[in-house]
Structure formats: structure tokens, C-alpha cells
Amino acid sequence: MRPPRESEKLYDELKTMIATRRLPPGVQLPSEPELAAKFKTARNTLRRAMRILEEEGVLERHPGKGTFVVSDGEAPRINFPIPYPGFGKDWKRSGAQVRELLRGANLAAADMNCRLVTVPVSRKSESAEFDAEALKNVHPCDMVLLASVWFSPVFEELSRRGCKVAFVHRQSFHVKKYASFMRGWTLLEMNRIDGMRRAVSMLRAAGCGRIALVHPFLDEEEPPVVTGYRRGIAGRQEEYILNQPAESVPQLGDFYRRSRFDGLVVSGVCFPLWVQGNVNAVLDIPPEVKVILWEADDLLCLEGAFGKMAFPAIQIGYDAVRMLVSGQAAGKKYEAAWFI
8 A cells, every 4th residue: 555645644634623623614724835834845735735625625715815714604713711700791800901801802703703702710710729611612622812820720731632722921930830831822922021121211211219119919939020120220229119919909108108219110900990099199108209000901090190001902812813713823022001
């Protein structure tokens, strides 16, 4: 028996990818040069394999647009894990950043004729109480959009199943810790280290000589905001760092009297969404202290800040879905935007 020709092996591989939904119904295939490079084959070999799939009605070519997997009547599905049922509607507890990621992902799903399905993975937003049954409808080679390292308990399972995953991360140590599970994932990175460095540098340029950082979760391993803060002060002053609980209004009077800082970067996560008013008055610090609200969002009703910085979460969510559907493996890094 003669060994299978190269085009026949490629045909089998492509058909398996389509059958297991690694290439889901309706998705557009990469260009011929990209596919040939991916499979390390000649373009003529690729064309022969794809021609057979077209004749079988598995692929269809649209001149001027590209080649698509024929739809089976069901739109491609993208799974968006959420911490608990009703997360998207619970605006008092769910972070605005994740809600905006979800909004952007929904916009992209509509534009690309996909279904975005939220998947609650715990009952009470406890990462230690993940419900394994929640993943029963996430099929091998499905597409998954992960919005936080909070979902790290499912990383190994998604990797084992061979799911196509886009992971939005904030430069935490988890990216290195779980690197073995992330091979082949599309990584969308919020550049918090350089963003924090820029925030501190802006305060220095405005004449501040004693700049403080107030942020939650600073007991985690290698917090990127601390790295950025230290790069910003560059050894030119003492460090003034306060680990503040999330969604607990900071009262910084005592911290100010100890440190006498004249510039401050404070995380928007430290404020419940109902807080409003002059930011210095809310924080109980003198009005002359220049304040930058870090990772602030449009629901943070605080006035009088020197400035605000945030990441384009809607755009990131949109890009994540677009990359998943198009099969784009290369990730992207996003910078924090400055606004008043």
C-alpha cells in the first residue's frame, strides 16, 4: 500500500479540525500563504487539499473575500466564563472593566455572526469552589474568552481539551506560573507596569516630590503596579505604599500625616461605585495633593482629580473575539489611556 500523499494528509488534518470545531462553522480561514506556513507545506499541496474540501461542500470560496468553513446552521460559539450567575447584571459587585470587556466581546460577536455564551463557574464568586459541571457544555476545541486570572482553576482543563483560548491578563505572576497551559493561547496584555510608571512620571513632571501608591492586592506575588511605581520614582524618594482593600473607601488622613506625600496614584477599585464628590475630600487629604485615579472607569463619579487612567476594555473585548474567530494566535499589548 502506498503511503498517503502530502495533500491527502493535509486534507485529513483540515477535515479533523473542522469536525472537532477547531475551525468552527462560518469561520474564515487564514490566507493561503499563512496556511501554507502554518502547515509547513507548499501552496500547491494546500490548494489540492482545499479543493477536495470545497467539492465535498465543507469549504466555500468567496472571490474577493476568502475561504470559509460552511455553516451548519449554528453560529460559532464563544464561551465567556463569569464568576457567578447574574454577574453581568450585578453592577454593584462586578467590576466595570470586566463588564466593558463583555460589552466589547458582544459587539464583535454580533459583527462576526457568533454566539457569545456566558458560563457561570461558581455559585458565590469563590475561586476555590469552581463547579466542574459548569464546563460540561464547553466542548473540546471550543472557543473561550477568559477575562481574569481568577479563572486559573480551569486553565489546565481548557488546555487538556485543546480549546482555543483568548486570555486577557494584567501582567500578574500567573502568566509565568501557568505558561505551560497557555501554549497556543492568544494573550491580550494590559501594560500595567509601564502605565503606572507613566502615571508617577506625570506627577513628578507636575512638581510632586513625594508620590504615594494606594492599591489593593499588593500582597500578591510581584504586583505589576508596584514594579511600575518603583520605576517611576527611580530611587529618587522613599516608597510610600498602602495596601488598601478593594471597594473600601480609602481614608488616608493618617497615611498622609505619616508620609506627607504631595502626589498620589490610587486604584479605582478601592472605591464602591456609589462614591462621588471631590476626590481629595473623599480621601481625607489636603486639596493641594495631586491625585491620579488609576484604572478608573466611567462609573467612578469623583471630581477634582489631576487625571485618570484606564485601559480600553471595550476594544480589548472586541479584539479578543475577532482574534479567536479568525484564528489569530499572535497576542497584543494595550497601553493605559490618559483622560481628565
